[in-house]
Amino acid sequence: MAPLKKPKKAKKKRKGKDPLKCGNRGSSPSSVEPGRTVESRAGETDWWNSFWQKNSGADDFEAVDLVELLLESVENMKLKKISDHTGTSIPSDEDEGFKFFFRVSKTTFEYICSLVRQDLVSRPPSGLINIEGRLLSVEKQVAIALRRLASGESQVSVGGAFGVGQSTVSQVTWRFIESMEERAKHHMNWPDSERMNEIKSRLEMTFGLPNCCGAIDATHIIMTLPAVESSDDWCDQESNYSMFLQGIVDHEMRFLDIVTGWPGSMTLSRLLKCSGFSKLCESGKRLNGTIKLTTDKMEIREFIVGDSAYPLLPWLMTPYEGKSLSAPKAVFNSRHKAVRYLAAMAFSQLKGAWRILHKVMWRPDKHKLPSIILVCCLLHNIIIDSGDKLHDDVPLADHHDIGYKEPTCQQVDLHGQTMRDNLSRHLLLQEQV
Known part of the structure; x- marks a missing residue:
């Protein structure tokens, strides 16, 4: 997916335990150190009861620890950091409170746990214990990882x-990321012909664009870099160090394809050209479905829409x-803008x-960051696939790339110019009917 990720090397046996590895996936979960027990099924609800009691009345749960805040303050002033404070209070209803903290319903949370359970119980590192000396349950591990991703707070x-x-x-967060990257990948696939026909039908019905397969856009993931790693390659047009995320979405705002790992200093046209999606389209292996004929016999092939930063193709x-x-x-332009807004x-x-x-x-591992981005996109799709709805105040109030x-x-x-003109004439004729 991402150009920065290093090829996986064959694992070597080690005498000591590696605290960042989750062990052999699929192995028996019975290898737990003597004197320690995995939290029982009863503990799976206990973690939530304890968390809710401790945090539901917090006045400022979004605050980061003072040390990290001081360390980041100078960089963030230069980077025009956007505050995460929304001014919203924690819901009094417990189920809504669960969604407030973890973004998903309890049912969807259980589904996510089922995806990663096998990986998270396979030879857990000895460090994953709570204050009572018990290994953390899968549910508590997933909750910790989701809260870290959802809040963006310090560890x-x-x-x-x-x-x-x-x-x-x-x-816990990295173990969860590794597992989700593999176990949840079926939540982001390019649609088969039947599903694509449904997407095209919904987009044409709503916006009037025939044979439209989705919309493309990109956003910057801003980061700080240690002085020894700073490079002009990662310095974008706004003098921020950033990594690009480009995505194509359908009528439900579900990600169909993403590319990430490339420096934010690139142009969007260059990012598109470097993507596997573009190569598939240029070779005729994607967006190659049935050509439509308009009422005046003009040909309209499958296409996606993008803003002026992209080339007309x-x-x-x-x-x-x-x-x-x-x-x-x-x-x-009016119809095009409406679809692009998705x-x-x-x-x-x-x-x-x-x-x-x-x-x-804050100083991410640039080889791991693409995996974090991918898993957040998978979680976005899981929310849609599960029928969950985000609270109204969760989406950003401003543009996702404000300041750019x-x-x-x-x-x-x-x-491309000919097809756009054909589409324009077709839309005008449709309006005149």
Whole structure:
């Protein structure tokens, strides 16, 4: 998925225990150190009761620990850090409170636990214990990881809310990320022909664009870098160090395809060209479904929509530029903007729900960050697939990439230009009917 991830090497047997590894996946969960017990099924609800009692009345649960705040303050002033404070209070209803803290319903939470259970109970590291000396249950591990991703708070703050240490939060979160990356990948697949026909039908019914397969957009994941790692390659147009996330969404704002791992200093046209999605489209292996004929016999192939930062291609429609547009062009731009808004909203929901992507990432491992981004996108899709709904105040109130100017790409493909003109005439004729 990402160009930065190192190829996996064959694992070597070690005499000591590696605190960051979850052991052999699928192995027996019975290898627990003497004197320690895994939290029982009864403990699976106990963790929530304890957490709710401790945190439901907190006045400022979103605050980070003072030490980390002081360390980050200078960098964040330069990076125009956006506050995570929403000014909302914790719901008094316990079920709603659960969603407030973990973004998902209890039913969806149980489903996520079922996905990662086998990995999280296979030879757990000796460090994953609570203050009573018991190994953390799968449920508590998942809760810790989800809260870390949802709040974007420091590991110290998240650990304090659960009664565990910073190192435990670090281990648990990464174990969860590794497992979800493998076990939940079926929640993001390019649609088969039947599903794609449904997407196209819904988009045409709602917005009038025939053969439209979705919308594309991109956002910056801002981070700090140690002085020894700082590089102009990661310094973007706003002088922030950042990593790109590009995604294509359907009518439900569900991610169909993402690419990440590339520096935020790239142009969107270059990011698109480097993506596997673009290569598949150019080779005719994607967006290659049935061509539609309009009422006046004009051909419309499958396509997605994107803003002016992208090139105009036969399979990627961008808006017309200029102020005094003809009637067909104005109609096209209006419909095009409405579909494009789906992608912008998807990113606002993604960054709003999983605030670790919205806050400035504090010195991340750039080889691990793409995995964190992917898992947040998978969780976004799981929420949609499960029929969960985010609280109204969760999506970002402002644009997901606020502070960044929208560039304009001058690349125009003649076949793309012809198809856009055909679409414009078709939409105008539809309005006149």
